[in-house]
Amino acid sequence: MKKDQVKRDYIMADAVLKQKADEFIALMDRDITEFTDRGYSPAKKTEFETFRNTVENFPSDEQLEAIKMDLTADKDRARSALEKSMRSIFNMAQNAFGQFSAKYKEFGNATISQQSDSELVRTATSTINTATKYLSELSDEGLTAAKITTLTSERATLDVAIDAQAKGISDRDLATEDRIEALNKLYQLLTKYAGIGQDIFYETDEAKYNDYLIYDTLDGLPDDSTPPPAPL
Template identity: 35%
Template structure:
């Protein structure tokens, strides 16, 4: 059964979650005696603080995205090197047989710039295979085994970068999912603890009650309404 997509329970940023979490822990420590009556103590608050610290040290999606982009750029650069090498062979084949000949079409190159990554890999292998069989006839055009060996090498490098790109995409998805789950765990605990804080001060101290309010908005601040104007 496919795992359901993990979604955030909070609308504000991870950085805001970290800031809010540390702020609320400070208030909880201030009110330790009051929280003790509800079975909450320093051990639990310290554990939450440790969770928040670990969360703040996680690789961010910006970093993961940057790493993925760098691999993609390397892969695209290698793909262009490979296309250039293939074109160098096909120019010689066209010179020998003509671009409309059956021998030219046997290489199955088509329009290189429109080929998918997977198709480019197959095309490169086919060019090497067919080109190797026709080396004798194409020697007069300057085609050598070194040309074909270079295509094989570039193709191997391109395929390796393609695999690395796929792995980076997968890693990024996993990291993002883990980050959302960890953030949700912290937020859920904060809601429980701060709700207790609100209950403690609801009828005793408005200022302290407000210390435990978490606004689940994009800004992390109170939403602007007609009753609550800026």
């Protein structure tokens, strides 16, 4: 069963949520007498700070996306190099055997630019094996053992780059989920202490009551009509 996508439980930028957590930690230190009476303890403060620090230390969505983009660029460069070498060998085989010959077809599907990454790797394997088989017959066309070795290396490089890109995407998705879950937990704690602070100072200290409002609305609750901003 497919796991539901993790979503943010709050309507504010991630950086604002973290800043609010910083503010509340300082506010509760200021009002430590009242909060201690409501069960706030050094252990609970440490819990709050731990989630705040966890959020702060997570790479941002932009950083995670940049890592994925770098891995994709590495894969694209590896593919381009492999395609170039394969085209040369296909051209050699075509010149030596003819485009419609059985020997030419042994080299694999020549429409390499239209193939997926995994298909290209499989085709490269056929090209390498066949080029090795017909090395002597293609030597007049410029094929050498060194060129086959280069092709073999380029195939391996692309194969590794494909795996690295897939892992990078998976790691990014997992890190994004972990980060959102940590942010949601931080928001839960923020909401809890906001409620306690408002309860403590309700009708006794308007300024302190307002300090514990999370959102800039009359009731301190999110405005459901406002779409969530892009995360920072």
